[in-house]
Amino acid sequence: MQKDITYHQPIIKYHDGHFIEQTDNIATEFPLTLYVNQQEFATIVCSPTHLKELVLGFLASEGVIFRQADVKDIHLDDSKGFCHITLNRDIEQHYGHYTKRMISSCCGKSRQFYFVNDAATSKVSMTTTKITADEIFRMMKALQEESTDFKQTGGLHNAAISDGKDFYIHRSDIGRHNALDKLFGYCIQQRIPIRDKVLIFSGRISSEILIKASKIGVGIILSKSAPTDLAIRLADDLNITAVGFIRNQSFNIYSHSERII
Structure with missing residues (x-):
């Protein structure tokens, strides 16, 4: 079952010289660990919604997959925070060596691998779209x-x-x-x-x-x-x-x- 993106937290608010007991909406922070072909790949700290989209988009932006057909199976256990992805090929053959990584919600850890594969996965835009x-x-x-x-x-x-x-x-x-x-x-x-x-x-x-x-x-x-x-x-x-x-x-x-x- 998908978790809520927010939860209700009792707080004490100070306003105009007074302390007031009330409830605030807090953003949920959720660690999701990805296993690709049975190997631990990365832990993403995220909001617990649209998680399969997140997994696909993350793997595609990292150059691990290029299309939906590259993925044989995705098994998501969001109650425990795990996602097991089976590809239709060996990740090592096509992309090199990966190690475990923690990718924080504020993206501060991303710099440790930021320049490793950017040249291979970034695209020069060829769009002809124009907007007003x-x-x-x-x-x-x-x-x-x-x-x-x-x-x-x-x-x-x-x-x-x-x-x-x-x-x-x-x-x-x-x-x-x-x-x-x-x-x-x-x-x-x-x-x-x-x-x-x-x-x-x-x-x-x-x-x-x-x-x-x-x-x-x-x-x-x-x-x-x-x-x-x-x-x-x-x-x-x-x-x-x-x-x-x-x-x-x-x-x-x-x-x-x-x-x-």
Whole structure:
């Protein structure tokens, strides 16, 4: 049975000179350990929703799988926090040697392997998609309206994929990478081509997020927050349009502005 993304915690709130007993909504933090071909592969600290999507998206972004057909079986035991994945091939033959890793929700541990396979799994965008300013504002508004769990807890990242018009799917997670992996996994499950899609994101566009977007294959990333300098340089190199500070009928275009019309 899938766990809840939030739980109710009794707290004491101080407000206007008074202590008040009440209940607060807290984001659930859930460790999920992945075993690939019976070998321990990684532990992801995540929100306990859409876990199969998360597993598929994570393995695809790491270059372990390329399509749904690469996976023979996924057995998820979310009561104990384990997921056993059997591939249709030997991971060692096609991808080299892996060791156990802890991937935290804040992504702080990701730097230990961040540059190992980025060159092999990142993609230079070939998208020809173009979007208007009105579509940018509409998509960001839709993301914020869908972010009900964030409004309750203040502790989740939100992301969505759209074609700029009709297609729209939203996912939340305590880990910003995880939210993107869930979207990637959903598209793999549904066999949805991603190259012409737009990624809408609630948080800062860091270099890690830009790399993750390139691994997914999108050509446009929209955020209500700021990018980092390295993210901008990577976006320029990988032919990705990065748009930030989308708020109050204003935004900044940091790279490949030709896609915004």
